[in-house]
Amino acid sequence: MEIELDNGGLVRQIQAGDRGAEAELFRRMAPRIRLYGLRHLRDAYAADDLTQQVLITALEALRAGRLREPEKLPSFVLGISRVTVIELRRTSQRRERLLETFGPDLAPAAQLPVPRLDHDQLERCVQDLRERERTVVMMTFYDEQTGAEVADLLGISEANVRVIRHRAIHQLRACMGGTA
Amino acid sequence: MKTEHVDSAVLADYWLGLRAEEAIEEHLFACDRCCDRLREIVSLAEGIRQLARKGSLRMIVPDTFLKRATADGVRVRQYAPPPGGSVECTVTAEDDVLVGRLAANLSGVWRLDLSLCNEAGVEQLRLQDIPFNSSTGDVIYQESITYLKAAPTNKMIARLVTVDEVGSEQLLGEYTFNHTRSLPGPGAW
Numbered sequence: 560m561e562i563e564l565d566n567g568g569l570v571r572q573i574q575a576g577d578r579g580a581e582a583e584l585f586r587r588m589a590p591r592i593r594l595y596g597l598r599h600l601r602d603a604y605a606a607d608d609l610t611q612q613v614l615i616t617a618l619e620a621l622r623a624g625r626l627r628e629p630e631k632l633p634s635f636v637l638g639i640s641r642v643t644v645i646e647l648r649r650t651s652q653r654r655e656r657l658l659e660t661f662g663p664d665l666a667p668a669a670q671l672p673v674p675r676l677d678h679d680q681l682e683r684c685v686q687d688l689r690e691r692e693r694t695v696v697m698m699t700f701y702d703e704q705t706g707a708e709v710a711d712l713l714g715i716s717e718a719n720v721r722v723i724r725h726r727a728i729h730q731l732r733a734c735m736g737g738t739a
Numbered sequence: 740m741k742t743e744h745v746d747s748a749v750l751a752d753y754w755l756g757l758r759a760e761e762a763i764e765e766h767l768f769a770c771d772r773c774c775d776r777l778r779e780i781v782s783l784a785e786g787i788r789q790l791a792r793k794g795s796l797r798m799i800v801p802d803t804f805l806k807r808a809t810a811d812g813v814r815v816r817q818y819a820p821p822p823g824g825s826v827e828c829t830v831t832a833e834d835d836v837l838v839g840r841l842a843a844n845l846s847g848v849w850r851l852d853l854s855l856c857n858e859a860g861v862e863q864l865r866l867q868d869i870p871f872n873s874s875t876g877d878v879i880y881q882e883s884i885t886y887l888k889a890a891p892t893n894k895m896i897a898r899l900v901t902v903d904e905v906g907s908e909q910l911l912g913e914y915t916f917n918h919t920r921s922l923p924g925p926g927a928w
Contacts, residue, residue, distance in 0.1 A: 591768050594777055598754060633768035640768075681786045686796055690869045693798050699755060700784045701791035702807045706757055712801045714872040725748035731783060732747050 570629030573621045584621070585614055588636050595640045600647065609647060613639050677735070684734035692727035699724055744770065750777045754784060794836035794884040799853070799869045801879065808836055818916065819877075825915035830887045832922060838881045843899050843912040845873040850902040851911070853880060858894035868902075892920045 564572060564583065572580030592613045596606030616639050620626060626635050685693055691713070698704045698712070706724070710717040745753075745766055752758040754777065767773055790796060791804075792813050805815055814833055819840035820826035830837050845851070853866040871878055878899060895918060899911040 587771075588768075590771075590778075591774050594767065594774055594781070595764065597781060634765060637764055637768040676782045676786045678786055678789065681783070682790055682793075682795060685787065685790060690799060690866050693796065694800065694870045696787060697791055697796075697798065698801065698804060699757075700787040702801075702804050703755070704803065708803075712803065712872055713870045714874070715870075721752075724751070725746075728748045728751045728780075728783075732779070735783070737779075 565630070566632035567629040570621055570626055570632055573618070574624050576622075581618060584618065588617070588633075589614060591633075592636065592640050595637070596644070599644045605647065609640065609643055612647070613643050616643065680735060681731075684731050687734065688727050688730060692723055692730070695720060695723045696727045696731070744776075745773045747776055747780060751780050751784070753777075754780050792835065794834075794881065795886075796881065797864075797866070797883050797886075798881050799866070799871070799878060800838065800881050801872075802875075805836075805838065805879070820914040820916065822912040822914065825917055827917050827919065829919045829921040830884060832888070834884060836881060837884050837887055838879050839897060839914065839916060841878045841880060841897060841899055841912060841914050842876060843878065845871055845876065845878075845911075848873060848901050848911070849904060851878070852900045852902055852908075853878065854898040854900055856896040856898060858896070860896055887918065888922055889924060890918060890920065891925050893918050 564580070569580055569583060569587070573584060589610050592610045593606045596609035597603065600606055600609060613636060617636050620635075620639075626632065685696065688696065694713070695709055698709050704712070706717045706720045709720045713720070745763060749758065749763070750773065753760065753763045767777065792808065792811060794813070805817075809815055813835045815836045815838065816830060816834045817838050817840060818826045818828045819842065822842055826839075841853075848871070851869050851871050853869050854862050855864040855866075856862050866880075869878065880897065895916045897914045897916065899913075901909045901911050903909075
């Protein structure tokens with residue numbers, strides 16, 4: 560069932576008990592929550608758990624009419640995500656309880672598309688970078704060095720590292736056809 | 740902010756934890772297009788990490804990179820010929836990364852190139868304007884392990900060459916790697 564609603568309309572439909580609108584909420588928000596989870600938890604399984612928990616919490620709140628400004632749905636879900644990450648870091652007990660209750664309804668949330676990567680092409684693209692760009696990219700993405708650390712190790716300014724890193728990322732995306 | 744999409748380099752900074760989060764996250768929760776691009780960045784980041792562990796790139800690496808690789812369980816083989824000297828070297832099936840440590844006095848160097856030559860001293864490849872830190876006293880060159888595992892027994896000469904503001908070059912150090920093939924394969928190219 561295709562539903563094309565703005566956030567305000569979507570929230571009102573959910574409050575009216577529309578299950579299709581709830582499915583649309585999941586479809587719209589699950590990828591965003593999962594990305595947030597990957598960023599903050601650095602673990603795919605934890606990000607999946609976060610996605611489910613946030614959607615459950617959001618749905619409970621929306622059904623109960625606790626979002627007073629429906630147009631602010633994205634900020635509302637982000638707020639829940641932030642709180643949930645803090646909770647997740649503290650304990651996993653609540654997760655288990657909620658999953659027992661809602662788990663079967665949430666299976667689609669974990670099935671998110673992941674961009675395919677041509678690793679051979681990526682290797683060619685990285686090898687085509689300038690020497691400094693390649694080293695900075697590797698230090699940043701693999702070695703997880705901050706801009707200041709890279710600058711110190713390479714004897715250049717932090718601003719210069721940022722310029723090199725940004726130029727390299729743009730070149731890599733272009734080399735990968737913008738679908739890296 | 741919703742209609743102004745976030746630059747992919749800024750998204751990369753966000754992903755790497757190098758940038759304040761709040762404004763970007765507000766945008767991401769309202770913008771499918773930027774979420775898609777962030778997913779591309781995440782995929783790219785993972786691809787780069789895999790590439791680093793694979794050891795197939797020719798590149799200059801810092802010590803921290805090798806420490807991280809070792810901590811990740813990557814098997815690193817290192818050789819350190821003295822300036823003007825040579826070293827007997829090989830690569831085995833168990834090695835993941837192979838590097839040469841090229842000791843040199845880098846103080847006062849403006850630009851540095853790494854010239855890779857065959858046994859006759861003829862340049863085959865040049866890495867221009869390589870990154871270096873004058874305080875470290877060496878340059879760590881990672882050779883492609885994919886290439887070396889396939890290579891026959893041969894001699895490679897690496898030369899560190901300084902380049903000044905007007906393009907004049909000066910040899911800073913020369914290092915000879917006498918590679919002996921220890922894996923089954925061709926005796927020569």
